Amino acid sequence: MGGASSRDQSAEASNTSLFSEDELKNLKSNFESGGVEKVTPLIQKKVNDLDNIELNIAVTGEAGTGKSSFINAMRGLQSEDKGAAKVDNKETTVEPTEYKHPSLPNVILWDLPGIGTVKFPANKYLKEMKFKKYDFFIIISHPRFTENDVKLAQEIKRLGKKFYFVRPKIDTDLDAVKRERREFKEEEELENIRSYCITSLQEAGISSPQVFLISKFDLHLYDFDRLSKVLEDDLPSLKRSVYILALPNLTLEIVEKKKKELKKRVWMLASLSGVLGAVPVPGVSLGCDIGILIGGIVHFRKCLGLDDASLRRLAKKAGKPVEELKAVVKGPMVGEITPDIINRLAWGATAVVVSGFELVLDHVPVVGSIFGAGSSFLMTYKLLSGALDDLTENARRVVKAAFGTDENDPK
Ligand SMILES: Nc1nc2c(ncn2[C@@H]2O[C@H](COP(=O)(O)OP(=O)(O)O)[C@@H](O)[C@H]2O)c(=O)[nH]1
Ligand SMILES: [Mg+2]
Secondary structure (H helix, E strand, O other): OOOOOHHHHHHHHHHHHOOOHHHHHHHHHHHHHHHHHHHHHHHHHHHHHHHOOOEEEEEEOOOOOOHHHHHHHHOOOOOOOOOOOOOOOOOOOOOOEEEEOOOOOOEEEEEEOOHHHOOOOHHHHHHHOOHHHOOEEEEEOOOOOOHHHHHHHHHHHHOOOOEEEEEOOHHHHHHHHHHHOOOOOHHHHHHHHHHHHHHHHHHOOOOOOOEEEOOOOOOOOOOHHHHHHHHHHHOOHHHHHHHHHHOOOOOHHHHHHHHHHHHHHHHHHHHHHHHHOOOOEOOEOOOOOHHHHHHHHHHHHHHOOOOHHHHHHHHHHHOOOHHHHHOOOOOOOOOOOOHHHHHHHHHHHHOOHHHHHHHHHHHOHHHHOOOOOOOHHHHHHHHHHHHHHHHHHHHHHHHHHHHOOOOOOOO
């Protein structure tokens, strides 16, 4: 990559580390004027802020269209699971109802009553629903989008927020067509339904509507992936990261995307450990903060769906006994994480410290210079990277065991 300008390098750095370009500049100047002491609170605050980023997703549409089902599917839940939104629930509340993600409570899906079920017009509706707190809106409708959906979308736009049209139940729509006709090309049929939705929304005044066809039973098929990619592009980087980590583990591609996001967290946690320096723990002679390590590994496990509760949910979704999934989960990273385990890992890590250090500096030229060679930054970086590789391999095996396929394998 020779010849990259310093601007390119900083962009790369912020992409690797979750620091923005401005934050990196700020870190650098603080380091130059006050050393590690001066950057410590900045890094601490950043890691703290990262833990507290919320993603609030509003899901709206008339009763019976599939809002609760969509919310459950996004949380990796089946309708009978504990904490799932009730499906086929006739009761209509006029208040937004919140559903937290089962492993990442900062990701909240909000079930908003359909605009037809409340008395206020579109502009008042959004104020009553506290529109400001949502990062974006999913407007759900089936079989067609209505005048209400259009009015709502226009109002959401006027208030400067993003919206996406989702039409669920595409599985039953396709089944119906299959029964009707012998000649049947799924892709063509999907395109017909999509363009029908788009045209009718355009005629109603939405200039370039984004419409996604999905099935709650097969979230990994049809347009869900496309919806996800559009959302990722539209969200600011830190929220995007949270969104990806909250995705249900349906494909190997999703596992890979999560790994990439978690790698940025490795970097952040290593920076934190780097500025805090070594914290001695009895019986452990590691040059880094063991609390940060253990906290990181536990968090990675949850994001990758390897904790007990996530495995159970996935097994249920896949219609397999949970033992079958647990059987492929192996290695020291998946049981209780003790200082002893960390210590054993560290043995392997010290040997590669030098090459690791070069690698890190390469990627993050600005902040890399803050940490000296052999620092706790590097130890944490190596240990967490190793743990992440190991956990990702486990997550890949689990997805393969659950869905029994190498389909969508990005490797
Ligand atoms: N086949 C199929 N049925 C769905 C899908 N989404 C929702 N449903 C069904 O549609 C009905 C209404 O769903 P629900 O989630 O309760 O809608 P809500 O009233 O908008 O919350 C239920 O019987 C769901 O099982 C889907 O993607 N495919
Ligand atoms: Mg509902």
